[in-house]
Amino acid sequence: MNIKLSLTTLLFFHLLFINTTAKAFPANSLRPGGIGVISVIPSNQPKPFVSYKKSPVALIKGQQNWLAVIGIALGDKPGSHEIKIKDNSGKTKTKRFNVKAHQYKTQRLTIKNKNKVNPNKKSSKRIEREYLLKQKLKKTFSSNTPKMNFIKPVSGRDSGRFGLRRTLNKQKRNPHSGMDIAAPEGRKIKATESGKVIFVGDLFFTGKVIYLDHGNGLISLYAHLSKSHVRLGQQVKRGELIARVGKTGRVTGAHLHWTVYLNGNAVDPALFIANNK
16 A cells, blocks of 8 residues: 555656656647648657758757658648658658648738838838848758747737738738737847847838747747847847837737747747747
């Protein structure tokens, strides 16, 4: 009887230890705007090179296998998709996975600044220049192994979920590429994970914005800021103060727009923090 009780107690504390020390990891969600977590080769083999639609993808060394963490674009069609895996000897193989259809809700917003909805000629030229910059930033791929123990960057109400089909002033626009968190202007914004600052600036739609590179094509963006507390090239730690909530750029009120990119594709940030608020 005493032995049985002792084993039960040990099992309880073992499970408690696992639950309290386990780190968050992106939730596998094979849908447009989702994340694919796919085993590629055994982890006792050298790190392979994996690509999806010609773009390199993030790799994490698991206990048994190398895991490819893939960003699936909102525009990707449901059905069979494939990744290419090149091992250390140069041999290449493919592995297929199935993307399921997903229906996102619609959000209707009214923007007082009409130039932010239908930009004039001068603003349009600026938007074209900034588009090229943003494409380059979101496709940044550094060799650093990414940490994915994400935290929510600011406390507040979720005011605009990822993937919403948006109508601005009764005009259809692209789906929402991030998560909006409504919060008072000036509230502290923390780095969702450790990384390097690769851009600090002021852009037409996003207003004051920061991009962080977490490694292997994992990028986070923080927009509509009132103030930034970091500089270009700075290394920041998870939970470190990087900015404050604002209402710059195209907004209806003070909030943080938070986007997460994987291999150049915007994915649902909620998939990174489902088990780590």
